[in-house]
Amino acid sequence: MPDPAGAPWSAPGTDPPSSAHLHVLVTGATGYIGGRLVPELLAAGHRVRCLVRDPGRLRDHPWRGRVESVRGDVTRPDTLAAAFEGIEAAYFLVHALGTGPSFEQRDREAAEAFGRAAAAAGVRRIVYLGGLVPAGVPASELSPHLRSRAEVGRILRASGVPTAELRAAVIIGSGSASFEMLRHLTERLPVMVTPSWVGTRIQPIAVRDVLRYLVAAVRLPPEVNRTFDVGGPDVLTYREMMLRYARVAGLPRRVIVPVPVLTPSLSSHWVGLVTPVPSGLARPLVESLRHEVVCGEHDIATHVPDPAVGLIGFDQAVRLALKRIREADVATRWSSASLPGAPSDPLPTDPEWAGGSLYQNEQELAVDASPAALWEVVEGIGGENGWYSFAPAWALRGRLDRLVGGVGLRRGRRDPARLRVGDSLDFWRVEEIEPGRLLRLRAEMRLPGPAWLELRVEPGPDGGAVYHQRALFHPHGLAGHAYWWAVAPFHRAVFGGMARNITARARQTAATGPTT
Template sequence: MSQDGPVPAPRILVTGATGYIGGRLVPELLAAGHGVRCLARSPEKLRDHPWADRVEIVRGDVTAPDSLGPALRGIDVAYYLIHALGSGSRFEDTDRQAARTFSEQARAAGVRRIVYLGGLTPADVPESELSPHLRSRAEVGRIFLDSEVPSVVLRAAVVIGSGSASFEMLRHLTERLPVMVTPSWVRTRIQPIAVRDVLRYLLAFADRADDLNRGFDIGGPDVMTYRDMMRAYADVAGLKRRLILPVPVLTPGLSSHWIGLVTPVPRSIARPLTESLRHEVVCQEHDIARYAPDGPGRPLRFTEALELALRRIQEAQVATRWSSAALPGAPSDPLPTDPDWAGGSLYTDRRQIAVDASPQALWRVIEGIGGDNGWYSFPLAWAVRGWLDRLVGGVGLRRGRRDAQRLRVGDSLDFWRVEEIEPGQLLRLRAEMRLPGLAWLEMYAEQDGKGRTRYRQRALFHPRGLLGHLYWWSVAPFHAVVFGGMARNIARTAGRESNRKRLKATESN
């Protein structure tokens, strides 16, 4: 039961609820009075969302027919908001098979409509010449439209909203590079759309009773080049005018490396974004307005979308981020609780220290770690590790935090992912930097038998092959500085904050 009364029986399924768009669509559907079921490979990632107790969450995978049957049972409208990422043909095969499996299972379950958010494609470019990712999005849309379930396919170009990968790429390129030598794709015309309008269009098909089966181009009112977008961002953000010098020599591969170094968006995501930007993506029609009337001031202009996104970031109200979704190549294995996990090695670095503060004060420091607060030890070492990670295509340290004070399961935290939280007691992070193995970091706020506060810390590493073992022993000499310093500084910070509060309370009395 929610605070607002009985939860309606689910009649809408949302796939990709742990991602950027799906995580924002769910509360919109709930606000409109719909019963919602969420399909997730890792349901625990949705556990701490503010709407989690108002939806039904089921474990499943769109590539696994056995898990889709129960998830689609009793569903009228199914939102398909997931995409594979990667390189080569494998991700296209995954996308294709997942879409076919989903449409077949939806037909068998009696689903009335599938709603899919794909990519906007140029009208004058043969599909075979599209970037692999645009080509795959187009193919998935066609699979749904050709299926036996009536489908609505929405095709969007660049989505602008706080936390979207496209917005983060635009923001960091513009803020960090007052003079830019840029790829030729900065001259490509694009029709961006505000995330609010994307959600409004998606929501419009939640309760239609007809058998509509067609695709729609969706975009904002502005058609502009990427260079125009960067200059508009500089104006809205109050930055000096940016000097942008396009050159023809930066290929999509080189561009993705460059973006990976300058922005928080890792190469694995930057590459499909930049590959797609070589095509002009402009809406050929606006028929969507017949089914979702725009009204005054809608769709939002590009500068209005920017202003809203920046305001959300400044107010720390970013509901979802691109990094909420699992990244390509990131480990997804659960924490190894057995030291002999999988019959292999598990290296451990343990630290514990007494803290002159309450467990609650210590927990506030633990939960606030990362992002602007840093990692409480040897900042240069963490910065170098972040740069090295980005050089090999990893996420680096620039993802930061979704919220400056609160964490929830599934949040990205620099180059970690929050795997488990026991409020006031345990924070467990799983590494998403590029490593020859799997790594976790655990932080505990505890009390001993005499009521004294204790901070306990555990770093774990499960090596992969000989390189993994060599990696551990090569960095082990630095653990006393990095992990030991972290434990000492977290304890000191908690004690200092606790003393400050005690002193303030004494002065007020």
């Protein structure tokens, strides 16, 4: 997978001698970092065991068949001995989220149990990803979230097992809670009255660099038992991050007006209102922005040298996080039909609020016709056959598109019966076709964001078929959201009628015989 310099994506030493291959335990494999770390460890030749409370939660990961899984819970010490059997190195990537002393107590007890079990099993290395601690700030003044992260690191380092604690601030990558909060705030609000923490200086880091450090950390010398600050090459305020995100994403310049009256609690509710990131998750993130989080050292480079092209900067990290959407793979990302190829790509297992907003209209109907008859209708859509629903609305949309410089409906189709990838189809383009099963069209009309229309045929009971139809729209900025909700009232008539008429035509085709 290409990195910013065009070289293959790999962690350092991904082809080590066999003696360097380890049996590693990963906790938090169902989370953001853990789910992306496992395939990197496998690529490095390590054997991986995942400790999960419910092994069934791994089923949607593409690497699930290549790892061991063991049921257990870091908060239940009696489940850890079996998990550590034969393990040489272990990753601690779990944290409780919440407020009050209870979540800090859970974090503390989990770290203590994990450290004791690792020491008893003779584990040679623990690797822990914590939060970047502001320099010179007493523990009593840290946010509960950050204070707990630091305490977990101290407990693991005191466990008797050499521990590498990597401390990172904001991680830039699709699916990262910190990045998704930044993404949604910037895309949805062209003008923002913001809390004063938008002036806080932060040293963000690309998820690719985080994973590069994590993979390499299992091979640190046994005498290394310490913290490492890890960050990218840029130090920015949160305001600068929003402005630079807008520039990279092609959005108009944002107007940001900070005010001092929003407390962390109010800020988290504001974030929860404006973005789909849950306020319970937003609050610890916001509270951690009260103090500057800038690396105080770069000692990790002594053991894990920087790449020849340098660490990934903020703008490039954002481009990588947005790349899948810009390359039109967003439709398959949300349908879980494609697998991410790099750590900055979204995963099908990411939460619903990750990966940016995606609006969709879905229709599904059973058909008393064979899949072949239904597919004939699907493949014949557009051109002279039209779009099987509300023809005046389609014609009006085509005329409006031409008025604003778009292609309109005048292009028709290359062949009246057959389609191939790359064909123009009125104001759509054939992006993917699986004969007899799937047709995905990408809109080429003028829209404030990319859009797709996906038509799928599947076998049904008793020789019939099932028709699946999805219209997808990824809004670009506030204009994209406004556009979707402006046309949403017409979707039932347009897309619902389209599904009904396509299936009706398939029944007619089945009764009269194929036309080609």
